Amino acid sequence: MPDTPLTVTTHPHEAGLVLLHVAGDLDFHTAGSFRRAIEDLPESPGPGVVIDLSGVTYCDSTGLTMLVRAYHHTRSSGTPLVLTGPDDNLTRMLSIVGLDRLFTVFDTQEAAVAALTA
Template sequence: MTEPILTVDQQPHGAGRILLKVTGELDHHTAPRLSRELTSVPLAPDGALVLDLSGLTYCDSTGITVLVGAYHRTEAAGCPLALAGLSPDLTRVFHTVGLDQVFTFHPTADDALRALAH
């Protein structure tokens, strides 16, 4: 059995907007990696954070907990957060547990970045 792989690529997009492209499996093995990356992102009220999840192939409850933690951190900083590129399965999970009332979803990272442009 192979260990799950998760990559996180941080890309600044001007005006304080940051894109984190998350690829692979987000579970109890890989969640600490995403948590570390999220903690390292500078957040400011005049910026924005977009999490591109289009490359996410799996996400368990630990991964969702990390995403909720990101929401709390961005809220505390007054920094908008958007999720982009969710698979239909992940979208269904977010709707089922009511997180569609918490997060803002966009079809693509580009759509999210445009929506959060100042």
């Protein structure tokens, strides 16, 4: 089965943080697009970065590795990174490999923004 193309769209938020909307398959074949989006983040993205995973249709171990890299990339500048909207399969994967202890995950983008700007 062919990959669903990955799109990563970066949106500055009025509260000063950065929203990344990820859609499609986040896997070995598409990870480069995600990595470039993370590397292109502003050096100081305000109060935080929200990665919206509600559009992710599939994620493999390479995709999980990219999420961890994103976390370390933002943490190196002291910027919090949170996830929002993972489906049940991705939520389960995060839990199985222990990444639910690394990432703060919110059900909605609005809840994530509220937490980072409180």
